[in-house]
Amino acid sequence: MKNGHAHRLLVSSAFGQHALPPNSKLSSIRSRRTPRPSSFPLPALRHLPTLQASKTLHPTTPVVTADHAAGFASTDRFHVMDFHHVEFWCADAASAAGRFSFALGVPLAAHSDLTTGNTAHASHLLRSRSGPLAFLFTAPYAAQHGGADDDDTASSSSVLPSFSADAARRFAADHGLAVRAVAVCVSDAAEAFRASVAAGARPAFAPAELGHGFVFAEVELYGDVVLRFVSYPDDTDDVAFLPGFANVASSEDQSECPPDYGLSRFDHIVGGVPDLDPAAAYIAGFTGFHEFDRVNAKEVGTLNGLVLANSSEKVLLTLLEPVHGTKRRRSQIQTFLDHHGGPGVQHLAMISDDLIGTLREIRARSSMGGFELLPPPPPSYYDGVRRLAGDVLSEAQIRECQELGVRVDRAADNNGGVVLQTFTKAAGDRPTLLLELMQRIGCVEIDDNGKEYQRSGCGGFAKDNVIHLVKSIEDYDKTLDAPTTRVA
Amino acid sequence: MKNGHAHRLLVSSAFGQHALPPNSKLSSIRSRRTPRPSSFPLPALRHLPTLQASKTLHPTTPVVTADHAAGFASTDRFHVMDFHHVEFWCADAASAAGRFSFALGVPLAAHSDLTTGNTAHASHLLRSRSGPLAFLFTAPYAAQHGGADDDDTASSSSVLPSFSADAARRFAADHGLAVRAVAVCVSDAAEAFRASVAAGARPAFAPAELGHGFVFAEVELYGDVVLRFVSYPDDTDDVAFLPGFANVASSEDQSECPPDYGLSRFDHIVGGVPDLDPAAAYIAGFTGFHEFDRVNAKEVGTLNGLVLANSSEKVLLTLLEPVHGTKRRRSQIQTFLDHHGGPGVQHLAMISDDLIGTLREIRARSSMGGFELLPPPPPSYYDGVRRLAGDVLSEAQIRECQELGVRVDRAADNNGGVVLQTFTKAAGDRPTLLLELMQRIGCVEIDDNGKEYQRSGCGGFAKDNVIHLVKSIEDYDKTLDAPTTRVA
Numbered sequence: 001m002k003n004g005h006a007h008r009l010l011v012s013s014a015f016g017q018h019a020l021p022p023n024s025k026l027s028s029i030r031s032r033r034t035p036r037p038s039s040f041p042l043p044a045l046r047h048l049p050t051l052q053a054s055k056t057l058h059p060t061t062p063v064v065t066a067d068h069a070a071g072f073a074s075t076d077r078f079h080v081m082d083f084h085h086v087e088f089w090c091a092d093a094a095s096a097a098g099r100f101s102f103a104l105g106v107p108l109a110a111h112s113d114l115t116t117g118n119t120a121h122a123s124h125l126l127r128s129r130s131g132p133l134a135f136l137f138t139a140p141y142a143a144q145h146g147g148a149d150d151d152d153t154a155s156s157s158s159v160l161p162s163f164s165a166d167a168a169r170r171f172a173a174d175h176g177l178a179v180r181a182v183a184v185c186v187s188d189a190a191e192a193f194r195a196s197v198a199a200g201a202r203p204a205f206a207p208a209e210l211g212h213g214f215v216f217a218e219v220e221l222y223g224d225v226v227l228r229f230v231s232y233p234d235d236t237d238d239v240a241f242l243p244g245f246a247n248v249a250s251s252e253d254q255s256e257c258p259p260d261y262g263l264s265r266f267d268h269i270v271g272g273v274p275d276l277d278p279a280a281a282y283i284a285g286f287t288g289f290h291e292f293d294r295v296n297a298k299e300v301g302t303l304n305g306l307v308l309a310n311s312s313e314k315v316l317l318t319l320l321e322p323v324h325g326t327k328r329r330r331s332q333i334q335t336f337l338d339h340h341g342g343p344g345v346q347h348l349a350m351i352s353d354d355l356i357g358t359l360r361e362i363r364a365r366s367s368m369g370g371f372e373l374l375p376p377p378p379p380s381y382y383d384g385v386r387r388l389a390g391d392v393l394s395e396a397q398i399r400e401c402q403e404l405g406v407r408v409d410r411a412a413d414n415n416g417g418v419v420l421q422t423f424t425k426a427a428g429d430r431p432t433l434l435l436e437l438m439q440r441i442g443c444v445e446i447d448d449n450g451k452e453y454q455r456s457g458c459g460g461f462a463k464d465n466v467i468h469l470v471k472s473i474e475d476y477d478k479t480l481d482a483p484t485t486r487v488a
Numbered sequence: 489m490k491n492g493h494a495h496r497l498l499v500s501s502a503f504g505q506h507a508l509p510p511n512s513k514l515s516s517i518r519s520r521r522t523p524r525p526s527s528f529p530l531p532a533l534r535h536l537p538t539l540q541a542s543k544t545l546h547p548t549t550p551v552v553t554a555d556h557a558a559g560f561a562s563t564d565r566f567h568v569m570d571f572h573h574v575e576f577w578c579a580d581a582a583s584a585a586g587r588f589s590f591a592l593g594v595p596l597a598a599h600s601d602l603t604t605g606n607t608a609h610a611s612h613l614l615r616s617r618s619g620p621l622a623f624l625f626t627a628p629y630a631a632q633h634g635g636a637d638d639d640d641t642a643s644s645s646s647v648l649p650s651f652s653a654d655a656a657r658r659f660a661a662d663h664g665l666a667v668r669a670v671a672v673c674v675s676d677a678a679e680a681f682r683a684s685v686a687a688g689a690r691p692a693f694a695p696a697e698l699g700h701g702f703v704f705a706e707v708e709l710y711g712d713v714v715l716r717f718v719s720y721p722d723d724t725d726d727v728a729f730l731p732g733f734a735n736v737a738s739s740e741d742q743s744e745c746p747p748d749y750g751l752s753r754f755d756h757i758v759g760g761v762p763d764l765d766p767a768a769a770y771i772a773g774f775t776g777f778h779e780f781d782r783v784n785a786k787e788v789g790t791l792n793g794l795v796l797a798n799s800s801e802k803v804l805l806t807l808l809e810p811v812h813g814t815k816r817r818r819s820q821i822q823t824f825l826d827h828h829g830g831p832g833v834q835h836l837a838m839i840s841d842d843l844i845g846t847l848r849e850i851r852a853r854s855s856m857g858g859f860e861l862l863p864p865p866p867p868s869y870y871d872g873v874r875r876l877a878g879d880v881l882s883e884a885q886i887r888e889c890q891e892l893g894v895r896v897d898r899a900a901d902n903n904g905g906v907v908l909q910t911f912t913k914a915a916g917d918r919p920t921l922l923l924e925l926m927q928r929i930g931c932v933e934i935d936d937n938g939k940e941y942q943r944s945g946c947g948g949f950a951k952d953n954v955i956h957l958v959k960s961i962e963d964y965d966k967t968l969d970a971p972t973t974r975v976a
Binding site for chain 2: 090091092093094095096097098099100101102103107108113114115122139141142143169172173174175176177257258259338339340341365367368369370426427428429430431479480
């Protein structure tokens with residue numbers, strides 16, 4: 001177990017130098033951290049740093065009308081700051097929350113359930129100590145004991161006003177382990193809802209006040225997934241996550257403080273959809289998000305992809321569609337759609353500032369019921385990594401990447417940074433939801449106050465990584481079609 | 489992490505002496521292990537040891553007609569050897585299996601899923617290396633991809649012939665984290681089914697051959713729970729659990745072998761029912777099991793209980809009913825029935841031969857998403873333990889029991905042995921399923937071959953423990969009715 005992970009010294013690894021001297025005793029790869037408020041929830045309406053990036057986007061971005069080439073003038077229809085949380089709808093939230101907590105090293109932080117007077121549902125929040133990463137797991141109570149939609153007492157005790165016990169039961173039965181809501185912090189959830197719906201969003205839940213100044217609303221995103229808007233005032237330190245949640249009692253014994261493996265935030269959240277263009281037009285239409293990057297089947301073989309970003313590029317929403325028949329491989333996105341039962345969240349990408357250290361912790365739990373990592377690519381792959389990023393990663397670090405199966409890519413633009421990435425195998429029973437673990441290195445810039453920060457999305461979409469990872473996932477999926485000889 | 493737990497030296501702790509010298513460096517409490525076949529599955533039709541117990545049962549046992557007072561002449565209607573496994577029906581089996589594996593230290597051992605050609609359901613087996621303890625977790629795949637009852641291809645690929653995707657979805661939605669099947673090893677599953685149904689059992693699934701000589705059948709037990717009969721020939725080493733399952737690939741690196749915290753077998757499995765007498769008459773009627781012990785509301789306050797046992801007393805099936813109005817406490821069994829949604833498995837009791845060591849491992853995972861133990865009773869309780877069992881437990885061991893909240897009881901019959909017990913808080917979201925962790929000390933006897941073994945059920949029902957534990961669980965349940973002041 002490793003405690004206090006977040007408090008260890010962070011070593012600068014500005015782009016263009018070795019991240020660390022090759023002989024450094026501290027051989028892990030660490031990126032300079034983006035300055036981040038130390039308290040959570042994030043204060044509303046905080047000032048976004050003035051961005052000084054020179055990255056040139058595609059000259060035409062078909063899903064937005066504004067021209068982004070000249071310094072990211074915001075086309076956002078409402079002010080979005082960051083991801084706030086993702087919520088899973090489960091049949092038993094304790095099981096999924098417990099597994100994610102120990103397997104990913106994200107501590108149980110708050111809960112809303114019978115002990116807090118909530119007779120409608122049990123909700124468990126995991127929250128990183130390394131950053132704002134937050135997972136919420138929710139399951140309905142028994143129908144005869146309050147977890148029914150026709151029970152006014154129970155419904156009124158729910159602290160998530162959009163919660164529906166019947167819908168949650170159907171969702172868990174239809175999709176297995178799956179994300180119901182992608183929540184973003186906005187400056188005004190009621191205004192975000194109004195602007196979204198005015199621009200074509202299908203409403204899912206009209207704005208509701210949760211108390212303490214928190215406002216909550218939802219619009220449809222894709223399939224059974226909603227985009228949830230959450231806003232709140234600056235001074236909310238007395239609220240555990242959302243009103244109605246209680247902090248998990250912390251042990252006085254610091255040695256019992258649950259470990260944090262260093263995952264700090266969502267980098268991007270990816271939807272699998274049958275048709276990219278209408279899904280992208282719908283989301284770009286009501287959010288105003290701009291096109292951050294694209295991949296197509298000529299590059300990747302079995303999918304087309306598009307990344308939409310808010311103006312600060314802290315919220316990246318990726319969409320992937322399957323492409324059939326271009327190669328003799330089944331599209332991983334088609335496998336997702338078949339087993340998930342339609343569109344949904346296909347993977348969650350999370351950032352660590354010490355990916356190697358984080359992956360070692362995750363791998364140590366794989367055989368105990370944790371998540372398994374994809375197998376490494378062939379050794380020859382890392383000869384390419386030496387040529388591509390030998391000026392950023394030491395030989396020792398490249399060997400660690402090889403040991404843990406980390407893919408390494410570098411943006412074509414020399415200021416674009418280096419991206420380290422790998423995936424887990426399917427997180428639940430079905431070949432649907434994957435978890436991506438990644439680190440972005442480089443792109444350190446200076447804000448108006450003279451402080452260094454890492455530009456969001458540094459290194460971009462990392463197309464070569466995507467090609468390698470898609471191939472690896474599809475190779476793994478092939479094993480799902482062929483019974484092994486081990487079976488008696 | 490503790491590896492190779494099962495291989496550590498077991499120290500004799502025959503009843504009537506200190507289990508260990510008080511100054512022993514190895515201060516954990518270890519009971520003499522019951523001799524047990526080293527291979528699993530257990531061979532069918534193995535000879536039961538001739539029992540030499542002198543324990544006197546209740547002179548009248550209302551639910552069976554045979555007289556057991558003279559040496560346990562078997563009244564069993566079919567030959568039952570032991571528990572085989574329990575199966576949970578889930579919405580996502582990987583989440584529940586993963587959590588149980590790391591939280592209880594029972595390794596993932598086998599699976600049947602898409603990778604083995606099973607398109608109907610994903611099943612994960614946890615199996616102890618310390619004994620035959622086995623948990624099976626099963627969830628249906630997506631309806632549109634085979635996990636539907638009207639899909640002949642998918643149904644035929646199920647390796648559990650009674651599996652129904654629709655029923656499993658309803659079960660998980662109705663009950664949350666809950667046991668669907670209590671499986672026992674019998675000498676002939678078809679004969680057990682025939683004899684049970686002839687004696688009044690409601691059939692659930694008629695006998696089916698699984699291949700390799702395995703036979704499988706089910707009758708209703710209580711609520712939505714079935715009693716599953718499994719039989720198989722002696723030579724089944726090439727079968728992983730049941731035909732159609734594959735062993736989990738074991739790492740060549742022994743250091744990655746998942747830890748086993750020492751839980752070795754189910755001691756007893758407990759059903760919560762609204763009315764004890766008809767449930768007991770039904771089960772005793774078709775099994776022929778005899779009455780092992782009873783408690784009533786005059787002793788415990790809020791429940792009546794009955795333990796039924798097979799002739800060897802390795803399979804103990806307990807039934808508990810709520811009793812209202814005798815005290816100003818809500819019956820824990822009524823809480824179970826309300827939140828579970830009717831009758832079901834209320835707790836699973838598991839044996840460790842080193843309970844203190846096992847509890848330390850379990851407690852170390854509590855804050856990481858594992859299971860929490862009930863809080864300890866007041867210190868004065870352990871003054872009573874010193875008087876009761878100071879000749880069996882050293883002062884150091886009693887202090888360890890106090891630290892971990894272990895309750896200690898001793899059968900009134902001096903040959904009856906000492907029972908150490910505690911419970912987890914609710915295993916899932918709802919105040920329903922509990923896990924009991926226990927150790928039985930004493931009752932060492934000699935079999936026909938001159939080998940020592942521990943008599944099954946040594947120490948009996950441990951009524952004083954039950955009284956203390958029921959009180960503790962009900963005190964905890966009270967917190968579920970009162971919102972805490974921590975909630976904003």
